[in-house]
Amino acid sequence: LYIYGSVAKGKAVVGQSDLDICVVFKHEIANLDQKIAEIKVKLITSYPFIPKIDVDVGYLKDVLHEQNRNRWGAWIKFFCANIYGRDLSCFFQDIEIDRDVIRAINDGYHEEIHTYFELLEIKDKPQAELLNLKKSLIKRMIRLLPLTMRHIEEWPLGLNDTIDQTIQVYPQQKDRLYFLLQELDKPTLTNVISLNRLRETYAWIEAHLL
Numbered sequence: 001l002y003i004y005g006s007v008a009k010g011k012a013v014v015g016q017s018d019l020d021i022c023v024v025f026k027h028e029i030a031n032l033d034q035k036i037a038e039i040k041v042k043l044i045t046s047y048p049f050i051p052k053i054d055v056d057v058g059y060l061k062d063v064l065h066e067q068n069r070n071r072w073g074a075w076i077k078f079f080c081a082n083i084y085g086r087d088l089s090c091f092f093q094d095i096e097i098d099r100d101v102i103r104a105i106n107d108g109y110h111e112e113i114h115t116y117f118e119l120l121e122i123k124d125k126p127q128a129e130l131l132n133l134k135k136s137l138i139k140r141m142i143r144l145l146p147l148t149m150r151h152i153e154e155w156p157l158g159l160n161d162t163i164d165q166t167i168q169v170y171p172q173q174k175d176r177l178y179f180l181l182q183e184l185d186k187p188t189l190t191n192v193i194s195l196n197r198l199r200e201t202y203a204w205i206e207a208h209l210l
Contacts, residue, residue: 002080009158016185018052018135019043022080024088026060052132064091070104078157097155099210102146113140113202120190130190134198138184141202145177148208159184170208176201 005020006012029035040053063072073092082089095101116137120130142159145166146152156162163177170177179197188194 001084002076002082004080005159008081015049016051018054019050020054020056022056022058022075024058024060024063024085028059032057052135054136060088063088069095070101071107074101075105099147102155106144106147109140109144113137116140117195117199117202120195127189131187134187134190134194135184137198138180141198141205142180142184144205144209147210148205150210173204176204 002008002022002024003020004022006017007019011017036055036057040055043053044050058072062068063076069092073095074097077089077092077095078097080089116133119125119133120137125133139159142162145162146156149166149169152165156165160181163181167174167177180201183194183198
């Protein structure tokens, strides 16, 4: 069991920061999505200062598979903090962050991001759910930004660091990129204007991927 993001770094803001969890299971579990959803509800009910919980799931055989070393190895070694069970980072001591690793971590981004946009267009969803979806979308977009930079002296690990390094390379995009951080820290009500602005930013990111 791992945590990542602001909680793992000790930079979380009570009542504002999400709880990001990564779980690696030894074997597949029936009705896993439903069980995770129920656990999320219980946790948020018991700890109302947590606005949102994201859970990433992996299975041991996939995490340790040679083809997934770049994706899972770097994710666990550099982005996650182990809080329960065996720390699998011991299997990935030779993994270093480079463009191929970041590309592997972002595998499948296009489908995920478009799914977020589609869900955000459903008007009868509760506002709290829409705000959480928006935050997940923005995190996904920010994680793509390192792939827009040709030369990186030190690969950014945090979302804020990623934004700062991207602005150094693309200073003319400062307002657009800071908008992502503003919406991540204090998301506003989802409307056509903000959604279009996010679409435009994603289109810019896609156009600059190397």
